[in-house]
Amino acid sequence: REIDILWTLRSGATTAESPADEPFVCSKFIVAIGRNAAAFLSSFILDSVCWEVVGVVKLWNEWCRTSSTTNVLPTDSFCLFYRLISDPTVLLCQCSCYVAEDQQFQWLEKVFGCMRKEGLQVTILSTCPVADYKTQESTLTLPSPFLKALKTKEFKEQVCCPLLEQPNIVRDLPAAVLSYCQVWQIPAVLYQCYTDVIKLDTVTIEAFKPLLASKILKSLVKDVSESTKILKKLLTANETHNNIYI
Amino acid sequence: MFVPCERGGGSASSDFKGFTLLMPAVSVGNVGQLAIDLVISTLNMTKVGYFYTDCLVPMVGNNPYATAEENSVELSINAEVYSLPSKKLVVLQIRSPFIKNKYRPFCQTLLSWVKSSKCARVIVLSSSHAYQRDDEQLLGTPLRYLLTPDLEKAVGGLMQELNWKEMEKVAAYPGINDTEKILHIPGGGITKLLFTESCSKGIQMAVVLKFCSEGDNIPDAFALVNYLNEWLQLIKSEVNTSSQWKIPSSWRLLFGNGLPPALF
Numbered sequence: 001r002e003i004d005i006l007w008t009l010r011s012g013a014t015t016a017e018s019p020a021d022e023p024f025v026c027s028k029f030i031v032a033i034g035r036n037a038a039a040f041l042s043s044f045i046l047d048s049v050c051w052e053v054v055g056v057v058k059l060w061n062e063w064c065r066t067s068s069t070t071n072v073l074p075t076d077s078f079c080l081f082y083r084l085i086s087d088p089t090v091l092l093c094q095c096s097c098y099v100a101e102d103q104q105f106q107w108l109e110k111v112f113g114c115m116r117k118e119g120l121q122v123t124i125l126s127t128c129p130v131a132d133y134k135t136q137e138s139t140l141t142l143p144s145p146f147l148k149a150l151k152t153k154e155f156k157e158q159v160c161c162p163l164l165e166q167p168n169i170v171r172d173l174p175a176a177v178l179s180y181c182q183v184w185q186i187p188a189v190l191y192q193c194y195t196d197v198i199k200l201d202t203v204t205i206e207a208f209k210p211l212l213a214s215k216i217l218k219s220l221v222k223d224v225s226e227s228t229k230i231l232k233k234l235l236t237a238n239e240t241h242n243n244i245y246i
Numbered sequence: 247m248f249v250p251c252e253r254g255g256g257s258a259s260s261d262f263k264g265f266t267l268l269m270p271a272v273s274v275g276n277v278g279q280l281a282i283d284l285v286i287s288t289l290n291m292t293k294v295g296y297f298y299t300d301c302l303v304p305m306v307g308n309n310p311y312a313t314a315e316e317n318s319v320e321l322s323i324n325a326e327v328y329s330l331p332s333k334k335l336v337v338l339q340i341r342s343p344f345i346k347n348k349y350r351p352f353c354q355t356l357l358s359w360v361k362s363s364k365c366a367r368v369i370v371l372s373s374s375h376a377y378q379r380d381d382e383q384l385l386g387t388p389l390r391y392l393l394t395p396d397l398e399k400a401v402g403g404l405m406q407e408l409n410w411k412e413m414e415k416v417a418a419y420p421g422i423n424d425t426e427k428i429l430h431i432p433g434g435g436i437t438k439l440l441f442t443e444s445c446s447k448g449i450q451m452a453v454v455l456k457f458c459s460e461g462d463n464i465p466d467a468f469a470l471v472n473y474l475n476e477w478l479q480l481i482k483s484e485v486n487t488s489s490q491w492k493i494p495s496s497w498r499l500l501f502g503n504g505l506p507p508a509l510f
Contacts, residue, residue: 102345105300134499138506150306152321163319167496169307176304179323183249183296190306 003099003106004058006068007081007114026115027089028216029122033173035075035200036193037125038094040208043230045220046082051092055081057107061100075200084220091115095173104176112180121155122181122188123216125208126174130194134168145195145207150178154187160210164192202231248327248359250295262329262336263364266478269338269356271372271440274433275458278371280467281474282339286328287311287494288481289335297325297338299355301348305341310496318495333480336365344436353439360449367397367450369478370440371470375433376457380416387411388457389473392429392441397450401477408476413455431455464497 030045032038053070057079060066064077072078077097084090099107130144147161150170164170170178174190181188191211195204212221268285270278285291290311305324312318324342329335344352360368376388390413391405405412415427431438437453444451454474458466471491475483481490 101303104304133503135503136499137504139503140506140508150308150321151319164308166308166310166312166318167498167500169305171303171305173304175306175323178306178321179304182306182321182323183298 001061001100001103002059003103003110005055005081005110005114006058007055008053023114023116025089026091026120027087029091029093029115029120030216031093031095031122031124031177033095033124033126035096036127036195036204037208038096039200039234040125040205041092041094043205043227043234044209044212045217045222046092046094047222047226050085050222051082052085053080054083054091057081057095057097059097059099059103061098061103063098063100066097090220099173101172104173107173108176108180117184117186120186121216122177122186123211123214124174124177124188124190125193125211126170126190127193127195127204128170129198130196132168133194135165142194145193145197145204147207147210148192148194149189150192151189152178152182152185152187154181154185155189156187157189157215159189159191160214161191200234202234205231205234247298247355248295248363249298251293261363264366265329265334265336265363267336267338267360267365267368269368269370270340271370271435271437272340272343273373273435273437273455274375275373275460275463275466277373277456277458277463277466277470279340280463281371281471282337283310283494283497284467284471284491285474285480286337286339288490288492289330289333291328291330291335291337293320293322293326294329294336295327296323297327297340297356297359299325299352301344301352301355302340303342303345307496311494313495334366335480349436349439353436353443356440357443357447357449361447367400367452368440368444369452369454369474370437371474372431372434372437372453372455373458373466373470374431374437374455376459378430378432379457383414383457389469390414390455390457392453392455394441394445394449394451396448397452400450401452404477410476413453462501464500 032041056068056070058066058068066078070080079095079097082092130139130142133139148164149159149161150164151159170190170192178188178190193204193207197204211217270282302324307322309318309320309322325340328337391410392413393402416430417424418426418428429438441451441453456466456470468491475481
């Protein structure tokens, strides 16, 4: 149940994460947890020109197994780290694999252990079923997907959507990352998308769009035409798996 | 480990010397945790720190004791520490279950924190499966207490005055040999482990528990917290003590959302 993170931070040489190394400076850390959140970043932010892969997580649990390959499909289980070439203090993580509860702490310590926390700001994107949302009315009538946010005490900026009301809670890796940031006083915000679709879905991905106007992501958004092309490709990649009854 | 909310600025908020530490055990019906929620909410306690641990399942949410728009935005995590210096009370609230194999490490970390912060005594609120009671336990009060030898010396007399019932020991080998008796708290989570560890480490610990079953455990939480109040006198006990405890806003919707109108 060990998690291994292989970093390629220094000019191509692959080194296993070692605590003796200098922790690298990080000003923005964007984490997308789950397939739809990861696909959102792939469509609107990531590309092979401005971003380079700097880390890959190898883990195994009852739900999934990741490998150390960096050439992944949106429907695979993977956890990759990217760095903006023009500003190496901007780090992005796509985690579409499930990190089990006994592995979440390890993930936190191994990832945050490598970076300097001064001046760091964290943004987390994740999805969860709308059936988990607690509200006075029935969830049947709620217009999903919709976004809700949670932020740590130190986060002073504007959030792009309403805050998550009591008595709702967030679990798993998004909760672990946000808890870590709250305890260690790192400004962080979590955007949770409540959706009724389990699989990769363009409507759910587009529900994250309000975030593109936020201070953190504004400067990182790429060309709109690129995004629509990628979204279309995602849709077709999904469809081949849906032909089972034809 | 304990991480205070305010860093620097003196350790005033994290000085618990001589305080009573009140904490729940994650047990059947979550009665201990519900009772602690009532205590924190009624006494309007201030959050002073987090218990950062890898032993509990992670979880976050907005302030469960919010009373207004302004204070509803504070983030809460799975294990937090609240204090009320005027009553020399410090409370640890645990909001999620334990991760497999992490019971013992958690107990050890907790008890070493109790020793290092010089708390005078620890009181654990817990519960035990009602269906495991024997014929005698089925009659009378479902509330019980336990004291470590060190605390027995201090408050044993008070327990007699309050007419409290000590948790009975059960036969180690029922039906075969009824002479050897051991402590058995089914459904109590880490209660027994904490108690036995405290006995051996010389920590003054009390366990206050209620026999109950899973279901709507709000009445059980009230019963437990009123029982505790007989001893600690946290709030003035009047005739109708149930109405004195403030239910936190996070207790809404405990049994699910509203129903879709189309159902009918």
